[in-house]
Amino acid sequence: MSKDLLKCSKLNKWYGNLHALKNVDLEINKGEVIGLIGDNGAGKSTLIKIICGVHGLDNGEIYFEGHKVNIKNPKMAMDLGIETIHQYNTMFQEMSIARNVFIGREPVKFGLSSLSILNEKKMNLESMKAIKDVGLDLRSPHIPVKELSGGERQGVAIARSMYFKSKMLILDEPTNHLSVKETLKVLEYVQSLKSIGIGSIFISHNLYHVHEIADRIVGMARGEKVCDMPKEDTTVNELIKLIG
Ligand SMILES: Nc1ncnc2c1ncn2[C@@H]1O[C@H](COP(=O)(O)OP(=O)(O)OP(=O)(O)O)[C@@H](O)[C@H]1O
Ligand SMILES: [Mg+2]
Numbered sequence: 001m002s003k004d005l006l007k008c009s010k011l012n013k014w015y016g017n018l019h020a021l022k023n024v025d026l027e028i029n030k031g032e033v034i035g036l037i038g039d040n041g042a043g044k045s046t047l048i049k050i051i052c053g054v055h056g057l058d059n060g061e062i063y064f065e066g067h068k069v070n071i072k073n074p075k076m077a078m079d080l081g082i083e084t085i086h087q088y089n090t091m092f093q094e095m096s097i098a099r100n101v102f103i104g105r106e107p108v109k110f111g112l113s114s115l116s117i118l119n120e121k122k123m124n125l126e127s128m129k130a131i132k133d134v135g136l137d138l139r140s141p142h143i144p145v146k147e148l149s150g151g152e153r154q155g156v157a158i159a160r161s162m163y164f165k166s167k168m169l170i171l172d173e174p175t176n177h178l179s180v181k182e183t184l185k186v187l188e189y190v191q192s193l194k195s196i197g198i199g200s201i202f203i204s205h206n207l208y209h210v211h212e213i214a215d216r217i218v219g220m221a222r223g224e225k226v227c228d229m230p231k232e233d234t235t236v237n238e239l240i241k242l243i244g
Contacts, residue, residue, distance in 0.1 A: 035214030151182025
């Protein structure tokens, strides 16, 4: 069995005339944390949006666990085991914690009329359990997400990925607007994923955070990959010079 979880080969993406990704290769092994860095507009979010099915690919190939895949939409990525926490939190603010945990995967039970209705009870119980498992203490599954703090929202998103036993977690600027304490918690979560074999991509402008938790650091500039190296081979100061 190969250690490879994800392998991207020569990915290209255009937004109209803008060549946003230029022949980008990326490999992630099971249990590996990739720190993805680069200036504003370098193409980081574009790259991960292709992997998680938000954007289509213009050309290139993606292999997941050794098989060539064509990820056409976010549901397909989720079904493969790729979970994403986006830069701009995409949770549904008006909906409850429970609904957000199960979004897109609601357990259904069939009534006499054969109409499927959401199995609310299961969602409530299971979402609270998932949240507890990531060390968050939220009082009720019914609270709308808009009433949570930034860190709590990230916690709900992480709980979702743990509950559905994702194989890969992508975090695009997950610590933006978080307190020091909340940030440490997110970094701890990502670290803990390594031991259970989940691979992750961690995008951040905070090079100290990236250097602390990444096994490998991938740098991008103007749509191209400009470096890919084990963390041990570089320092935060070198990364600042490279990107800053
Ligand atoms: N939906 C879109 N339509 C058109 N252009 C886009 C779109 N999304 C991104 N771009 C452009 O593509 C380039 C790469 O953007 P991207 O969001 O991938 O950068 P990024 O590395 O994530 O930057 P940041 O660190 O600011 O989040 C930028 O020039 C951006 O303006
Ligand atoms: Mg971005």
